[in-house]
Amino acid sequence: MARLAVRGEELIVELTWWEKITARHADVRVPLAAVEKVTVERDWRRAVRGEPSRGVWIGDLLYLGVREQADVRDFVAIRPRRGPVARVDLRPAASPFARVAVSDRVPEATAATVRTAVSHHLLAPAGSGCADPDPAPRRRPAWLPGRSPAPAPPAGI
Template sequence: MARLAVRGEELIVELTWWEKITARHSDVRVPLAAVEKVTVERDWRRALRGEPSRGVWIGDLLQLGVREQADVRDFVAIRPRRGPVARVDLRPEASPFARIAVSDRVPQTTADGIRTAVSQHLLTAAGPRGADPGPVPRRRPAWLPGRSPAPAPPAGI
């Protein structure tokens, strides 16, 4: 069963080997900076939009692959009988997909984990506010010993 995972600065939809074959797609990787909103959909149908493009679409059994609507592409890995769906809306300019929807046994925990990873990523990317950059190194004046503007004589003379 597909699952959402955060590795480093990426959100990854990890697919099993048979899901990769069925969806004709490898694991989906998007940068955490592309994540706009993470929600949990109780009804799996609300996570779907557009028309099936490539993948497998078997009614209430399996929804797996890419869906398209106008210029928007979504990736879904939904097993309707498994319960709620974790839905991740993405910034379209930063990702090939606008939405990712994945069935999850504990979707609320997964969504919370992604939200935490995104907020931590944003904090580290922006840097802490009001942080002290540390002491500014002082330059030694040229007249102090060891700071002669003239080159040192060669060794052994």
């Protein structure tokens, strides 16, 4: 079943091969900066909103794909019989989705992991590499071939 994972500066809903085919969607990738709130819903129905748009919706068995409500899109990967759901609410315009909801075996631990990653991302200093995707280019050391540490001799000697 799908699972939430944090890789670098992204929150990823990792789907199995059959879930990608069924949902007609690749893994969902969201920047950690887009995460607004992470909760655990005991009742999976509270995490699902809107009408089915793309994916599979099988009664009390499987909810997998994109759901739409007005101009809001959510991605869900829920198995109702598996218990609680990890729900991630996202900031508007920062992601193609407003909410991601995933069934998880240990939703409390998953939610805590995502919260920790988001707080570390938000608290990272500007020069820590999190916010600087294009660092200044390095200069070649003088001892590398093609570079001479000594000035060239004057012409005619």
